Amino acid sequence: MERYYQPEIECASQEQIRAWQSERLVKQVQNVWENVPMYRKRMEEKGLTPADIQSVDDLRKLPFIDKDDLRDQYPYGLLARPLKDCVRIQSTSGTTGRRVVAFYTQHDLDLWEDCCARAIVAAGGTNEDVCHVCYGYGLFTGGPGLNGGSHKVGCLTLPMSSGNTERQIQFMTDLGSTILCCTPSYAAYLAESILERGVRDQIKLKAGIFGAEAWTEEMRHDIEEKLGIKAYDIYGLTEISGPGVSFECSEQTGMHVNEDHFIAEIINPKTGEVLPEGEKGELVFTSITKEAFPLIRYRTRDICVLSRKKCSCGRTHVKMSKPLGRSDDMLIVKGVNVFPSQIETVLMNQGYAANYQIIVDRVNNSDTIEVQVEMTPEMFSDSLGAVAKKEKELVSGLKAMLGIYANVKLVNPKSIARSEGKAVRVVDKRNLYK
Amino acid sequence: MTVKQISVFLENKPNKLAEFTACLSGQGIDLRAISVAEASDFGIVRIIVDDVYNAVTVLRDANYICSVTEVLAVEIRDEAGALARIIGVLGENGINVEYMYAITTGKKNMAYMIIRVNDNAKAHDAFEKHGIRTVCHSELLK
Ligand SMILES: [Zn+2]
Numbered sequence: 001m002e003r004y005y006q007p008e009i010e011c012a013s014q015e016q017i018r019a020w021q022s023e024r025l026v027k028q029v030q031n032v033w034e035n036v037p038m039y040r041k042r043m044e045e046k047g048l049t050p051a052d053i054q055s056v057d058d059l060r061k062l063p064f065i066d067k068d069d070l071r072d073q074y075p076y077g078l079l080a081r082p083l084k085d086c087v088r089i090q091s092t093s094g095t096t097g098r099r100v101v102a103f104y105t106q107h108d109l110d111l112w113e114d115c116c117a118r119a120i121v122a123a124g125g126t127n128e129d130v131c132h133v134c135y136g137y138g139l140f141t142g143g144p145g146l147n148g149g150s151h152k153v154g155c156l157t158l159p160m161s162s163g164n165t166e167r168q169i170q171f172m173t174d175l176g177s178t179i180l181c182c183t184p185s186y187a188a189y190l191a192e193s194i195l196e197r198g199v200r201d202q203i204k205l206k207a208g209i210f211g212a213e214a215w216t217e218e219m220r221h222d223i224e225e226k227l228g229i230k231a232y233d234i235y236g237l238t239e240i241s242g243p244g245v246s247f248e249c250s251e252q253t254g255m256h257v258n259e260d261h262f263i264a265e266i267i268n269p270k271t272g273e274v275l276p277e278g279e280k281g282e283l284v285f286t287s288i289t290k291e292a293f294p295l296i297r298y299r300t301r302d303i304c305v306l307s308r309k310k311c312s313c314g315r316t317h318v319k320m321s322k323p324l325g326r327s328d329d330m331l332i333v334k335g336v337n338v339f340p341s342q343i344e345t346v347l348m349n350q351g352y353a354a355n356y357q358i359i360v361d362r363v364n365n366s367d368t369i370e371v372q373v374e375m376t377p378e379m380f381s382d383s384l385g386a387v388a389k390k391e392k393e394l395v396s397g398l399k400a401m402l403g404i405y406a407n408v409k410l411v412n413p414k415s416i417a418r419s420e421g422k423a424v425r426v427v428d429k430r431n432l433y434k
Numbered sequence: 435m436t437v438k439q440i441s442v443f444l445e446n447k448p449n450k451l452a453e454f455t456a457c458l459s460g461q462g463i464d465l466r467a468i469s470v471a472e473a474s475d476f477g478i479v480r481i482i483v484d485d486v487y488n489a490v491t492v493l494r495d496a497n498y499i500c501s502v503t504e505v506l507a508v509e510i511r512d513e514a515g516a517l518a519r520i521i522g523v524l525g526e527n528g529i530n531v532e533y534m535y536a537i538t539t540g541k542k543n544m545a546y547m548i549i550r551v552n553d554n555a556k557a558h559d560a561f562e563k564h565g566i567r568t569v570c571h572s573e574l575l576k
Contacts, residue, residue, distance in 0.1 A: 375443050375476075375499045377499055377501070380441075380499045382439070382478065382480065382501055382532075383532055383533075384471045384472075384473055384478050384533075385532075387443075387473070387476070387478065391476075409475050409476075410445075410475065410476050412443065412497060412499070413497050414497045415497075
């Protein structure tokens with residue numbers, strides 16, 4: 001039996017969801033018009049006033065904002081409420097330049113925790129569960145978000161934070177943790193450590209909620225098998241609230257976006273045009289219930305697909321795929337969008353190492369794409385035919401994934417240029433943007 | 435009775451073969467035999483050396499991808515029909531030949547054929563029945 005945290009919302013009709021979205025969007029636009037100078041200026045530049053936004057259908061009239069805007073407006077520029085109404089900040093783990101700081105009112109925290117609670121219940125959580133949270137606590141949203149959601153569900157919450165694997169396993173066995181919340185890579189590491197110590201039969205885990213980084217289906221199966229659990233994906237970003245913007249249900253075929261709080265759109269990253277359901281493009285979010293730090297049409301740079309196919313779990317909110325790549329990395333070859341992550345997926349599926357380089361060129365006014373892959377001992381054989389066959393399989397695999405022909409070139413190990421230890425993934429010789 | 439052959443992955447670029455042989459000779463490794471098979475964008479070099487372990491270590495250190503395969507070395511007289519007879523024996527016994535190449539011996543009017551088949555034991559027995567001699571690694575190096 002599927003259980004829900006807020007069934008009347010999570011299983012509402014599509015019409016009801018749209019009605020909520022329209023009503024909240026109209027209010028939110030009025031709110032930012034009155035309280036955030038940057039939004040007002042951007043709308044005025046497009047000749048818009050709040051009166052132009054009457055429903056969700058008008059959303060596409062509004063301008064986008066992106067991470068650069070957030071950095072420019074640091075720290076208080078996008079605040080829509082007086083500071084005295086704010087009770088918390090969280091921040092991104094940005095590696096370069098200024099950080100992004102997001103503000104929350106008590107109401108904002110409350111709704112965010114509801115979103116996380118929905119994810120925990122979708123993973124089978126009840127007030128009988130012991131929820132082991134080893135996302136980082138602090139400025140990072142992972143720990144605080146799941147911690148709050150876990151409280152709402154009524155789980156016994158273990159605020160472990162990250163690191164100290166020895167202690168993690170000890171608490172897990174002594175206190176009988178049943179739900180594990182952490183990054184997928186840490187879950188994989190914990191699984192290894194548990195098997196190494198031979199304490200697999202002493203853990204009671206039944207589910208894991210893993211997010212904050214990209215992971216593959218293979219990784220999911222590996223973790224599920226090693227820990228004997230069901231592993232659920234969760235997605236979020238600090239700018240929008242944190243984890244719980246969307247989450248996976250029992251079907252494990254995509255993450256339901258909490259559409260009563262966030263409107264998701266997919267756009268063509270080059271033109272900004274809104275794409276129809278099912279097409280791959282950049283994910284854009286509008287937070288319609290946020291009080292302190294509302295974002296209108298925020299470009300996430302994540303490449304996704306949305307689906308409104310009926311879900312077997314009973315939830316009606318739109319599902320998003322795992323991010324398939326970053327729009328910053330997107331290449332257009334022969335008019336087709338190509339993401340390095342797609343190529344990487346094919347390589348991994350066929351047993352190659354992720355040491356590759358994509359070379360795009362233009363010969364006689366026609367685009368060419370070549371994938372250079374480092375040979376591995378596992379893929380090698382003394383038979384020319386056997387190696388050539390594998391190479392052909394790779395060509396067909398790439399064709400199936402990308403929709404265009406990519407030339408494959410097998411190269412020696414360690415021959416792909418690395419700068420500061422990091423491989424250069426794409427060499428575009430066309431100079432299209434110069 | 436088989437011999438150990440080292441197969442090495444080579445990119446199909448100018449100088450790659452020269453670099454490869456220089457890498458081995460630089461470490462004092464003599465090639466008893468070498469054969470190159472090429473596809474459009476890569477090649478496989480097959481070599482026979484005296485100290486297989488040492489050669490593989492040297493190659494791996496130099497970032498070459500290689501594998502060691504057991505192959506048959508068959509004594510063949512330098513006379514008409516000798517090669518046809520060997521291939522005939524394999525065919526009659528339903529043994530597939532993946533590839534083959536010849537190397538010289540110290541003996542007069544004699545050569546060795548290095549043969550990669552899908553079933554070494556079966557090929558060995560078939561040769562023995564027809565009086566065709568296979569040699570071991572140490573004999574090959576004499
Ligand atoms: Zn579902």
